[in-house]
Amino acid sequence: MAMILNALASNVLNMLMEVGKEEVSLLLGVSGEINRMRVRLQDLRNFLTDADRRRITDNSVQGWVTELKGVMYEATDILDLCQLKAMEQSPLASQKGCFNQLFSCLRSPLFTHDISSRIKVLNQRLDNIKERSAAFSFINLGSYDDHGGKVHASHVAFPSRETSGELDRSGVVGEKIEQDTRKLVEIMLTGIKGGTSHGDGKVMVFAIVGVGGIGKTTLARKVFNDEAIQSEFDKTICVSINQDLNEAELLKRAIIEAGGDHSHAGNAKATLQRVLKDTLTGKKILLVMDDVWNNIAWEDVLKTPLVNGATPGSRVLVTTRDERVARGMKAIPPYHHIDKLDADDAWSLLKKQVAASEMDESDIAALKDTGMEIVSKCDDLPLAVKVMGGLLRQKDRNHSDWGKVLNDSAWSVVGMPEELNYVVYISYEDLSPCLKQCFLHYSLLPKNIVFGSNTIVGMWIGEGFVHGSSSDDLEELGRQYYKELILRNLIEPYNKTINQYHCIMHDVVRSFGQCMSQDEALVAHIRETSTISKLGSQKFIRLSIETGGSESDKLKWSMLQEQKHVRTLISAGQFEIKPNETLIYFSSLRNLHIQSANIAALVDHIYQLKHLRYLSVRDSDIFRLPDNIGEMKFLQLLDLRSCRKLKKLPSGIVKLGHLRYLNMNETSKDATIPRGFGALSNMRILFGFPGHVDDEWCSLEELGPLCELRKLGLNSLENVYDASSAEKARLCEKVHLTKLILRCSSRTGDDGLVEEEAGVSEEEQRKIIGLFDELCPPHCLERLEIGGYFGRRLPRWMTSTSATALKSLNTLWIDDLTCCTQLPDGLCELPYLQFIHICHAPAIKHVGPEFMQLYHHCSHPPSKTMVSFPRLNKLDLKEMVQWEVWEWEEEVKAMPVLEEVQLKHCKLRCLPPGLSYHARALRKLSLESIQHLTSLENFASIVDLEVSQNPDLERITDLPVLQKLTIIMCPKMKVLEGVPLLQSLFLEDYGMEALPEYMRGVNPRQLNLDCSIALLRSIAAGQPGPEWAKFSHVGRVKGYAREEDNKRKWYVMYTREPYNLETDIDY
Structure with a gap:
């Protein structure tokens, strides 16, 4: 159940305490009915x-729980109505979000009679x-009082676990996975003669088969990310398929x-298939x-698009629990079956999940006997061991705490449904009620959609899962909940995103959550007719439904109209809506997400x-919002992203005093x-805020009073030319602001230069x-993004004399720096700056001491121990098409922890000496x-x-630890020396004859080559051929030549x- 009894009772009790004041009770016309409800709930709590535990295996307890929850849900509706009435009487009550003005609304006899009658009925039901509870002989296990929203101390004790989205997941299933990876890579790259292929030999299918949670996905990811695989294929595509198949979404993800x-392309399958085919044409695909x-x-x-588009040698790797799927897809036998972990690998995996650092491993090693018994109870399944590791990470490292987990009575619960994994259940029971709710809610999200953490936390806040007053930082508290679910391995960071912003949930864990919620939640795809049919026969509190892209896959809106008690509706895809159909059916809705x-x-x-509380209509066809939106007094989050027809917000939106998030x-x-x-004034996150002017009024002025902002994105700033309007925004006073986006419309073309028709006048630049x-942002800012800025110089607050304004900055992202002639000269002093990305800066020709040297900015010489860019980890400088000189001499200490540099499209003649030296x-x-160069x-x-x-690169020398080298279209490249550790060399130049x-003097383990057909023929000739002496010493060579659009026609x-030595070239 997505609403945990204990947490729901806490929520209701808090609301009752607000209204349970003497004058309110008198005005209600009842004698202590409010207190009576509070006492009854307190006794039951x-x-x-x-009751929450026993209802899993006892249907009669489940019925009792459902009835009690129904009473509490109705109570929250009634108390909400009281607060709404209070807001009508006093705007101040709406601002404060409290009941202190409630008594004024109860002077309405009709309203008072209705409320008092409904509360009396609820009390009778509670009695x-x-x-009836006596018949169940419930045990008093106390209550988990977490109203303060506290999460486990793990965030303090193990901070290092939060910094990596992968949690060292590369080796999560023991040493055997390395052997399995090598074996699969070898088979897939070599091919199997006599195997079944699709499309006249173009595509071969391989399969990984095993039970849920055994590590199929982990193995597939390791194969996917293998260096040899990545270098072999032109494009590598990884998509997750589930039972609730949405064809349009699947094709879009593949594209x-x-x-x-x-x-x-719209949502039509045939059109999307054609786009995918065109995208794959002439490419070798995995x-x-x-x-x-x-x-x-x-x-x-x-x-169809893969077979008709991809070139021969393309591969498909499928993971499945059912061997019949592999046979049906004509996968090459024998299929790769994954075995359970052996005991030592399982123990190693558990240690890796528990340890925050190598220093912890000695403490954990002392618990090996208990740990080995625990992993045995996990049946040596990798997923189970990982989840158990996430649980043990929260415990003290001693025999007592680990022994309690080992001997937990939950291991021996009789009658558990098949979908309830015992390990996940034990981890679930260790969660606080707030976290239980958040976890179960996450399991209801459509699997085909990857939601961002802002969206998920917003839903949790809307449901009331994140406790606190309207003045609290609920978003930060929700993010702590989100991080704890990651730390416990109940959700896993999506490997294509950074900072754990997107996560996924394993099917085994998801099935557990949905089973626990099935009494009040329905998760379905439109094609699951047996599940969808429940909409007409059962009542649900939460609905999560995916539809398809075709007409036949649309969901009839009328099918939802009987769900009058639904509080959360999440839907992705199209509806069939008839005239006069409305939203009025869902009068109890708290969360509405329609995408x-x-x-x-x-x-x-x-x-x-x-x-x-939560409304998201992102990527929909709406072109306006109703003028009376101001009547939605409780609305906290409004997501309008990608509603491209929406031109303005209605005036009524200014009445939404609880609004915290707008995108x-x-x-x-x-x-x-x-x-x-x-x-x-409650606004915390505001993205896409448009700059515009109406007579003497400017939209930026409205930002001044918004002092609670944490994240702010401003668009279309070229429309605002009055600096005094920006001053009234008072950005520098927003002491909670950590992310700021400042954007003008782009004025650069595809060539990186300013478009003539979008030219910039001196007056425009001055303004x-x-x-x-x-x-100017506040000192607390951590991330700054600037786009489309066309001033000749950067803002004053980015220069050396004012750089302290950015002293907390860790990420700087600048795109379309149209007219600036130099990079900001204050960045080198910033103590926390880790990432700089600058793209499209066509006016910069010279990067000199102003960018690199501390003493250039200071009135006093810096200490000899001081360095520029002390924490910079990654530097991207791209599309600076006129950049010719980068000065950084050896005596200038800078960038000591820099790990990655990307330079693209400029006129540099050489890299600065300081880069290689420091x-x-x-x-x-x-x-x-x-x-x-x-x-x-x-x-x-x-x-x-x-x-x-x-085009001018001739020499690469003295890179003593270089292991991987890729050289693409560098026709003058003649010298490659001083690379003794080179393992992989990739050369691409279809004009290469x-x-x-230099191949005679290097000895890579592997050479990958894309070249002319003439050169490939010479290589195919082998020992008698003219190229033999240049490649015969290499351990493995793979060469390809193109024919028309097929880049790898010959091999x-x-x-x-x-x-x-094998080839398909005819002599």
Whole structure:
């Protein structure tokens, strides 16, 4: 159940305490009914933990629980109505979000009679429920009092566990996975003669088979990320398939993964398949299909575009629990079956999950005997061991605490449903009621949609799962809940995002959560007819429904109208809505998330959802919001992202005193906000706020009173030219602001230069400089993004004399720096700056001492121990098309922890000496389209180097630890020396007629080559051929040549030991 009894009772009791004042009780016309309800709930609360546990295996207890929850849900509705009435009487009550003005509303006889009658009826029902509880002999297990919203101390005790989205997941299933990975990679790259393939030999399918939680996905990811795999295929695509298949969403994800664009393709399957085919044409593809339950996703959706588009040698890797799926997809036998972990690997995995650092491992080693018994109870399944590790991470490292887990009575519960994994159950029972609710809610989210943490936390706040008053930082508290679920391995960071912003939940864990919630929640796909049919026969509190992209996959809105008690509705996809159908059915809704849907016809009725806290209509067809939206007094989060037809917010929005989050990104470029917006003093997160002017009024002025802002994004700032308007925004006074986005419309073209028709006058530059000067952020800012800025100089607060304004900054992202002639000169002093990304800065020609040297900025010489950019970890400088000189001499100490540099599309002739001399942590360097670069030498720490389309590059020398080198279209490259540890060399140049002479002096373990057909023929000739002496000493060679659009039409494969040379070239 997504609402835990203990937490729901706490919520109701808090509300009752607010209204349970003497004068309110008198005005209600009842004698102590409010107190009676509070006392009844308080008495019952001590038994709720036991009832919550027993209802899993006892249907009669489940019925009792459902009835009690029904009473409490209705009580919250009644108390909400009281507060709404109070807000009508006093705007101040709406601002404060409290009941201290409630008595004024109860002077209405009709309202008073209705409320008092409903409360009396609820008390009668509570009396009956309490009497019946005696028959169950519930045990008093106390209550978990977590109203303060405290989460476990693990966030303090193990901070290092929060910094990595992967939690060292690369080795989560023991040493055997390394062997399995190598075996699968070898088979997939070599191919199997006589195997079944699709499309005239183009595509071969391989399968990983095993039970849930055994590590199929982990193995598939390791194969997917293997260096040899990544270098072999032009495009690698990984998509998760589930039982609730949404064909349009699956195709869109595949197109995105393949680097294509589906924005103009709509939702029709045939159109999306054509886009995917075109995206794959002429490319060698690896497609990983994870968690496949049947053949539909392959046969009906992905097979046709892959077989008709991809080149021969493409591969599909499928993971499934059912061997019949592998057979149906004609996978190459024998399939790769994953075995359980052996005891030692299981113990190693458990230690890895529990330990916060190597220093902890000795303490954990002392608990090995108990730990081995625990992993045995996990049946040596990797997922179970990981979840158990997440639980033990919260415990003290002693025999007592570990022994309690080992001997927990939950291991021996009789009658548990098959879907309830015992390990997940034990971890679940260790959660506080607040975290239980958040966890169960997460399990209800559509699997095909990856939600961001802001969205998820917003839903939790809307449901009341995150406890606190309206003045508390509920968003931060919700993020702590989110992080704890990650630490416990109940959700896992999505491997394509950073900072744990997106997460996924394993199917075994998801099934557990949905089973625990099945008494009040329905999770379904439109094609699951047996599940969807429950909408007409059962009543639910929470609905999560996915539809498809075709007409036949639309959900009839009328099917939902009987769900009158629903409090959360999450839907992704299209509806069939008839005239006169409305939202009025859902009068108890707290959360409404409708994504990628056609709901414009319902907009006029949104205001009727009086209890609504969370509203997301992102990527929908709405073009306006109702003027009376101000009646939705409880609304806290409003997400309008990608509603591209929406041009303005209604004036009524200024009455939403509880609004904490508003996102207008990617709405109409002419979007506007109403005057009076500054009244929304509870606003915490505001994205896509448009800059615009109306007579003498400017929208930026409305930001002044919003002193609680944590994240702020401003768009269309070129529309505001009065610097005094920016000054009135008072950004520097917003002491909670950690993220700031400042954007103007882009004025650069595809070539990186300013478009002629978008030219910038001196007057425009002067005004935008003045505007940005007044948008100085506060000292607490951590992330700054600037886009489309066209001033000739950067804002004053980014220069050396004012850089303290950014003293907490860790990320700087600048895009389209149209007219600036130099980089900001105050960045080198920032103590926490870790990442700089600058792209499209066509006016910069010279990066000199002003960017690198501390003493250039200080009136007094710096200490000899001081360094510039002390924590910078990654530096991206791209599309600076006129950049010719980078000064950084050896005596300038800077960037001591820099690990990655990317330089792209500039006119540099050489890299600065200081980069190789001081950036001793630099491991990865990427140089693309550096027009006049002639040599690269003396980088002592680089492990991974990529040079691409550098027309004058001739020499790469003295890189003593280099292991991976990629050279693409560098026609003058002649010298490669001083690379003794080189393991992998990739050369791409379809005009290459002969292997470079430097191949005689290097000895990589593997050479991958894309070249001309003439060179490939010479290699295919083997020992008699002219190229033999250049490649015969290499352990493994894979070469390809193109024919028209097929980049890898012809191939040669060579291995030195054992000797093998094969090709498909005809002599």
